[in-house]
Amino acid sequence: MRPIGSIAVLAISVAGCGGVFGIGCDPEPPLPSPAADVVPPPPVSAADPAGWLAGEPIGAEPLMFVVLAGHWTVRDDAGERILRVDGTNWKTGTPPSRLTEKAAALFPASAAAFEARVQAGLQFPYGVVRQIGTFGDGELQVDFRLVGGASDQFASLLFGLTEDGNHYAYRYNTKDGDTALWRVVDGKRERLHHGGIPVAVPLGEWRTLRLNIEGTQVSGWVNDTQALTFTFPAPVAGRVGLWSKVDSVTDYRRFTAR
Numbered sequence: 001m002r003p004i005g006s007i008a009v010l011a012i013s014v015a016g017c018g019g020v021f022g023i024g025c026d027p028e029p030p031l032p033s034p035a036a037d038v039v040p041p042p043p044v045s046a047a048d049p050a051g052w053l054a055g056e057p058i059g060a061e062p063l064m065f066v067v068l069a070g071h072w073t074v075r076d077d078a079g080e081r082i083l084r085v086d087g088t089n090w091k092t093g094t095p096p097s098r099l100t101e102k103a104a105a106l107f108p109a110s111a112a113a114f115e116a117r118v119q120a121g122l123q124f125p126y127g128v129v130r131q132i133g134t135f136g137d138g139e140l141q142v143d144f145r146l147v148g149g150a151s152d153q154f155a156s157l158l159f160g161l162t163e164d165g166n167h168y169a170y171r172y173n174t175k176d177g178d179t180a181l182w183r184v185v186d187g188k189r190e191r192l193h194h195g196g197i198p199v200a201v202p203l204g205e206w207r208t209l210r211l212n213i214e215g216t217q218v219s220g221w222v223n224d225t226q227a228l229t230f231t232f233p234a235p236v237a238g239r240v241g242l243w244s245k246v247d248s249v250t251d252y253r254r255f256t257a258r
Contacts, residue, residue: 121187
């Protein structure tokens with residue numbers, strides 16, 4: 001990863017309470033104050049599993065993944081902490097908890113404007129990895145496990161989130177067996193690319209979604225199959241995280257950025 005101004009690498013963790021980021025097991029720990037650094041913990045090695053969800057309370061909304069829409073909870077999977085988004089437990093338009101604090105932590109200089117844009121565009125579940133600031137050139141990767149969904153079984157990486165609330169999403173949908181690249185503006189999505197090489201992913205099995213950004217060029221993979229190549233008119237940079245559809249149920253683990 002080559003985030004602007006620093007180098008940071010993280011991975012979802014199997015660590016327990018008091019992990020590398022010092023997160024305890026008390027329920028609903030308070031968010032950092034608006035004056036705090038957006039990237040409080042030190043970077044960790046991509047080879048080190050300690051990181052993102054270390055010490056997060058099982059069954060609760062995570063602290064190190066800032067939920068901006070949808071129902072996201074930390075779960076235990078054979079001793080490893082994973083993150084599940086469950087669209088069946090969320091209704092479009094429902095605002096997240098503590099949005100004012102979250103906006104101040106992510107975009108301190110424009111928190112009120114960012115909060116208003118989030119409120120105006122609650123159409124899709126999404127959230128941001130707190131430990132990574134502005135991310136430009138580099139690679140994002142996450143393991144995903146499709147659990148269910150009436151209309152879509154879906155996994156997606158979010159990138160390029162800016163203070164105006166707009167962002168991009170690279171998604172895989174097993175219903176169609178393909179990938180797509182979306183731009184989300186004011187909560188409304190616009191498809192930039194769709195199709196690519198078909199890839200079949202069964203429910204209940206772990207697979208990997210990967211996105212590489214180099215200037216204006218983006219490339220996406222599902223496992224080792226390159227399914228996306230796209231050129232933006234200008235380089236893209238911003239916050240990064242995960243994105244979903246309203247009724248999809250998906251598990252994520254081992255998010256990395258480098």
